[in-house]
Amino acid sequence: MIVTQVRAVLAALAGTPDRADAIRTAGIDRVATELIEHERQRWDRAAGDPRWSLPEGFTVEDREEALLALVLLAPTTFDAAVEVLRRLPLFRDKPEGDLRHLIRWAHHLYPGAGPAQVEPTPDFLRDALLAGLAQPAHAELTELLLPALSTQDGQDGAGVLTRLIRAAALFATVAPLVGTIVHNEPTLLPAAIESLVLTGPAARVVEQHLVGGDHARHVHFP
């Protein structure tokens, strides 16, 4: 249902009749790509808004990486959000004030419950953003962020897994990220299975990434 609505909105924004027709019948990946393209324009416009005082040194790509990192790990406080950004080399040495401006900008775009939370809605948009994160262009970003889950408490890891598994139900390219997380942190396997069961058969694509690894080797029975 939501995909149909997104198609209709994107078609209305398409500009030309041919493009609108193409979007009305587009597959889900194309719809997601079009949606993210529109969102990028919104990110750019907001970045130029003096309210967020974004330092000029941040490129479009830098901002996008920051945004995706905050969407993926969903930190709930400013300190945690700064910590998330510091995991990325390009933000490691930046002044904390600059990072806080970035976080406020991202929160403005996708406001969550707390002032530092970044929560895209509807779910389709969040899933589409996570699908984008699974693209090769962001491989380095996910390599840096996903192993870091092992240093977080189990709840955070479980939350990330839940978001990714739900996204994988729509976008199969997300599924390998779930396998990577569980491979890095086998104690998250139960959380992954719980999310999988709750998400249902649509997330079947994730299953092979959970059983294909050698998680059993890492599992310790008391």
Added chain:
Amino acid sequence: MFTSREVERLLALLEPTPFAHLRAALQQLAVQHARRVLNEDDTTETRAALAAVLHSLGIRLWELGRHREALDAHEEALQLRRELATQNPARHTADLGHSLNSLGIRLGELGRHQQALDAFEEALRLRRDLATQNPARHTPNLAQSLTNLAIALCGFSRHDEELELRTEVVVRWRILARLDPNQHQGTYQQKRDRLAGSFAKHDREPDEARQAEEDLAHRLDLET
């Protein structure tokens, strides 16, 4: 920490889902765990526990079409249960019957009909004894073994023996229905209807099915 109880919880969680690969993987974890426990403490209980998880693993692997591995798991479970039943028949014979029955079904599906027949015959012998001791508890399994052996005999064109066993299925349910009509009358009627169909399949009259049932019921009544 990933405990064996956690594995059991996750298996229960996955039970009604289509995630068969995960179920099998977790069952393999359960087997690893049971082996480790057995290595540390070799008792009747730890052997029985390993046999139980191997039996389940056989079922899981079979679901995935991994037949060779499934048979290996079933055969190892069978071996363990044979030893356990020799030591303590009262406690372990029912499980041995389950293992023989499962193995018989798998062997039959692989076309190894003589071995399947042997497994079903052995299971039937065990379950006859069990049902004699506790009819209410063991007669359903006995009926299952009778049916499985009947199907196997049909494959060897041994139709008289097949019909005799199918008749006994009906009579066994009839006895249970007499003990607890609310619980078993429906099953008895269903089996009775099927028996008439089996007789018809071999060009025998429905009346012959009724007569065979009465004769066998009378004979079993006399025996008991």
